[in-house]
Amino acid sequence: MGVVELFIISVGLAMDAFAAAICKGFSMKRMTMKKARTVGAYFGIFQGGMPLIGYFLGMQFHEKITSIDHWIAFFLLGVIGINMIKESRNNSCEPTAELEGSATRENGLHFKNMLPLAIATSIDALAVGITLAFLRVNIIRAVLIIGIVTYILCTLGVKIGNTFGIKYKSKTELAGGFTLILMGIKILLEHTGIIHF
Template sequence: MNFASTALLAFAMSTDAFAAAVGKGAALHKPRFSEALKTGLIFGVIEAITPVVGWGLGLAAAPYVAAWDHWIAFVLLCGLGLLMVRNGCTLPEGLQAKPAKHSFWVLAATGFATSIDAMAVGVGLAFLEVDIVSTAAAIGLTTMIMVTLGVMLGRVLGAIVGRRAEIAGGAILIGIGALILFEHLSGAA
């Protein structure tokens, strides 16, 4: 993967965390930068670890599926992208009570829930020649920045922008999956 693909992947992986952060920021009375940065760090670390775990799982299976690796990456990325688009298009199920403050465990659980897609992407990356450390670091750093901004902008932007961000992230994942498949089938990879 080149720099542009890595940057787009990192952005796509951070959009669902950004959407959650906008909600977290909207739930706070006046979020301080320290609260936003704490949230960003928690989400970023988790988002950086999960693709490495997925990559390790995928690497273990790589010899058995080498002939189909491009299709696996395509299906995983497109499936996750479609799921993100669908989630971004659904309306909230109801009003939830606003928490007094966000505890570490609540933030960690939310961060993990939004990083499941990064683990699945990590599985797909195992079938490609990818430097997983730099890719995971890019995903983690981008997530930290996006989540910090999301918390700070939460009260102003609200849930509508969060859903649009998730739709954009899903579309980017679908595009990356299609590009991987196209490059392999055209012999450009």
């Protein structure tokens, strides 16, 4: 898997966190770049770190399931993508509010508020890490690309949410879901020899 493919997966994977960042921006009465970068850092670190954990978990089982690793990759990316598409139908920031509590409308960037949100939006990245292990991807490069892409998108997401509200939340999750499903199909077709990209 090359840099371009990793970048595409990173963008698709980051859409969940990006949508949450839009909600964070929407809830801020006064948005600053420092706050936006803080949100971006939380999501970027966890989104980049979770695949590393998933990778080491996946490596434990790789030898036993090498013959079906592409089917597992297809299944995991497909399930994550479908879930993101389903979530895109909820065009509100209620999940964010539930995780953070009502008091965080004023200052929702405390560790105790951001930690559960960062973990919740990066669980999918854990499953992707398992997929990367099966595909023998350079995990350091993958983690850096996923983390940096997520950081940049989420920093922008805070600004977008603060400026435009939640207008783009559902569209980003929908696009992310389709991206991951398409990447899963591509991996399956390549590894079964049906199509060579």
